[in-house]
Amino acid sequence: MKRxxxxxxxxxxxLFAVSAQAQQRPYADGPVTIVSSIKVVDGQFENYMSYLNAxxxxxxxxxxxxxxxxxxxxxxxxxxxxxxxxxxxxxxYPNMAAFDGIDEKMDAIQTKVTKMNxxxxxxxxxxxxxxxxxxxxxxxRELVFK
Numbered sequence: 001m002k003r004x005x006x007x008x009x010x011x012x013x014x015l016f017a018v019s020a021q022a023q024q025r026p027y028a029d030g031p032v033t034i035v036s037s038i039k040v041v042d043g044q045f046e047n048y049m050s051y052l053n054a055x056x057x058x059x060x061x062x063x064x065x066x067x068x069x070x071x072x073x074x075x076x077x078x079x080x081x082x083x084x085x086x087x088x089x090x091x092x093y094p095n096m097a098a099f100d101g102i103d104e105k106m107d108a109i110q111t112k113v114t115k116m117n118x119x120x121x122x123x124x125x126x127x128x129x130x131x132x133x134x135x136x137x138x139x140x141r142e143l144v145f146k
Contacts, residue, residue: 030142031070032099033092037085037135044131049074051128052089058113059106060091068105070094085135096141 040048052074063069075088093099107118114121 025146027143027145029095030144031092031094032096032139032141033090035138035140036089036091037137038087038089039079039083039085039133039135040087041131041133048087048128048131051131055114056089059109062109062113063106066105066109068093068098068102068109083135087132 038048057072060069060072064072069091071092073090075090077084077086077088079086107121110121111117114124116124
């Protein structure tokens with residue numbers, strides 16, 4: 001009888017182990033990417049690209065050095081109608097935790113790179129309306145298969 005109980009206990013533990021393993025997801029949460037859709041005002045493309053190449057790129061490179069950002073890109077697109085974006089700014093962060101206190105982190109980086117405090121940077125952002133319109137942003141998260 002003891003041998004049967006021992007065998008039954010081992011069988012039940014094996015079943016629970018298989019059940020617990022079967023409940024694991026086949027993927028893990030990966031990096032988070034923010035895609036900003038930009039409509040550049042006619043005649044302002046070169047001006048806006050110059051801004052991106054200067055301040056935005058330097059800020060992204062500094063954020064990458066600190067580990068806040070893992071990658072960043074600018075993509076051009078052919079808009080099919082006037083309401084579609086013709087430029088995408090794509091910034092990838094290591095995980096969702098990177099967004100905790102991100103304003104303060106990015107303000108410090110902006111100040112270091114541009115020598116402007118957050119109020120001056122906000123004012124400069126408002127002035128870029130003559131160059132571009134932010135149509136929206138989308139957050140996507142990579143799901144990495146195990």
